[in-house]
Amino acid sequence: PPIPKTCPGCGAPFQHVDPTHIGYLPLKSSTPPPSIKYRPTEETETLTTLKPQLRTPKPRICQRCHNLRHHNKGLIRSYPDAEKLLSGVKVVQKGYVLLVVDVVDFPASLIKGLGNLVGNDKPVILVGNKVDLLPDVNRDSFKSALKREAKKSLNITDVLLTSAKTGEGLLDLVERIAPVQSEGTDLFLIGCTNVGKSALVNALAKVTGTDTPGPTTSHMPGTTIGMVQIPLNLTNMALSSTPGRIFDTPGLYTPHQITHHLTTQELKLVLPTTRITPHQKNLRPGQTLFVGGLYRFDARDSPLSITFYGSKLLPLHRCRTVKADILYAKHCGGEHIMFPPLGRAKEFLPLKLATKVKLRVGEKVELGLGGVGWVSFEGHGRVDVFSPEGGYIVPRDVLY
Ligand code: GDP
Numbered sequence: 179p180p181i182p183k184t185c186p187g188c189g190a191p192f193q194h195v196d197p198t199h200i201g202y203l204p205l206k207s208s209t210p211p212p213s214i215k216y217r218p219t220e221e222t223e224t225l226t227t228l229k230p231q232l233r234t235p236k237p238r239i240c241q242r243c244h245n246l247r248h249h250n251k252g253l254i255r256s257y258p259d260a261e262k263l264l265s266g267v268k269v270v271q272k273g274y275v276l277l278v279v280d281v282v283d284f285p286a287s288l289i290k291g292l293g294n295l296v297g298n299d300k301p302v303i304l305v306g307n308k309v310d311l312l313p314d315v316n317r318d319s320f321k322s323a324l325k326r327e328a329k330k331s332l333n334i335t336d337v338l339l340t341s342a343k344t345g346e347g348l349l350d351l352v353e354r355i356a357p358v359q360s361e362g363t364d365l366f367l368i369g370c371t372n373v374g375k376s377a378l379v380n381a382l383a384k385v386t387g388t389d390t391p392g393p394t395t396s397h398m399p400g401t402t403i404g405m406v407q408i409p410l411n412l413t414n415m416a417l418s419s420t421p422g423r424i425f426d427t428p429g430l431y432t433p434h435q436i437t438h439h440l441t442t443q444e445l446k447l448v449l450p451t452t453r454i455t456p457h458q459k460n461l462r463p464g465q466t467l468f469v470g471g472l473y474r475f476d477a478r479d480s481p482l483s484i485t486f487y488g489s490k491l492l493p494l495h496r497c498r499t500v501k502a503d504i505l506y507a508k509h510c511g512g513e514h515i516m517f518p519p520l521g522r523a524k525e526f527l528p529l530k531l532a533t534k535v536k537l538r539v540g541e542k543v544e545l546g547l548g549g550v551g552w553v554s555f556e557g558h559g560r561v562d563v564f565s566p567e568g569g570y571i572v573p574r575d576v577l578y
Contacts (some may be wrong), residue, residue: 232247276305307340388411438449460481468497471506473563533563
């Protein structure tokens with residue numbers, strides 16, 4: 179079969195020249211690979227890098243996607259400007275946007291200026307993915323809260339909750355978008371990196387019985403690089419003569435997600451993989467709570483209840499505020515109480531004041547921890563919140 183021009187895994191145009199750039203596909207060799215003798219010299223490295231070029235790659239995806247799928251390695255971290263790539267969506271007059279967000283990472287995973295990027299007149303269906311990770315929650319009220327929050331910046335028509343992992347909500351999604359495809363309207367899947375957009379496409383292909391090579395899924399943000407048309411047939415009925423096309427678009431970066439700055443190993447600790455169990459701690463005034471080596475909360479003047487919602491692999495550590503700086507300098511990046519980061523403490527030191535939260539008596543306040551989850555405070559008085567560079571904190575109304 180003819181080789182497609184772009185990688186079905188990430189959408190990058192194939193090229194056979196530079197293994198350090200996106201879309202690299204080793205050329206098929208017509209002669210059998212020469213036998214390579216192991217020589218423990220500096221030539222070894224050259225021979226090892228040459229060897230894959232002589233093999234026939236299977237399946238025909240680029241080397242980067244292959245590495246992500248099979249070796250959990252994302253060697254290339256330079257990405258084209260995803261916002262520019264989205265301008266392709268803008269020129270299409272009619273079309274629906276399926277905006278995928280991660281319900282655990284909300285509203286950090288919401289693309290606020292999306293209307294300007296794709297055209298304000300396009301209807302946006304908001305898909306809250308990874309709903310399997312939410313702690314026990316009334317789905318309807320969560321959906322309404324999500325819609326209220328998203329409507330502050332976007333023209334949302336519907337909100338659906340899905341899980342690419344368990345299949346929850348997929349049939350509702352198909353039911354909502356199949357008529358759009360049948361009437362010949364294009365659909366654009368948009369979302370920032372790691373929201374599970376590629377996994378969702380694979381899952382949709384499964385429930386609709388469509389045979390598609392499927393985009394690559396991985397922990398490394400930025401897996402999807404170019405716009406990929408997905409051969410999804412969402413209807414059981416015969417499609418109209420010109421059915422709407424479905425496009426997957428490049429994962430976008432929002433500045434609020436700390437996950438872009440974490441290594442694959444660190445992401446494994448930060449991204450929850452099972453249902454979140456709320457982790458509650460009480461703080462007295464003058465006490466501090468660390469979430470891994472990433473966030474710090476100081477109770478300034480009153481007792482406080484803090485609940486962290488995120489990966490259970492992130493350690494929570496409580497200490498006296500007067501000792502917090504010294505402890506952080508000592509343990510950040512270590513193996514016990516303040517990781518991730520794993521090593522490289524210098525890049526995180528010192529955490530900077532991100533915001534001061536003022537709680538009125540009996541009030542509950544939630545803050546999104548960009549890419550990580552969220553935190554809720556109950557009590558009264560002031561809480562000082564610290565994070566790397568004072569960023570990666572997203573205020574929001576109470577969703578949960
Ligand atoms: P993309 O960058 O948006 O295309 O995200 P991916 O599809 O590569 O998924 C990112 C990570 O989230 C992967 O580790 C997936 O296994 C995981 N993931 C995707 N969808 C779900 C979901 O519905 N539930 C859970 N628990 N994990 C998911």
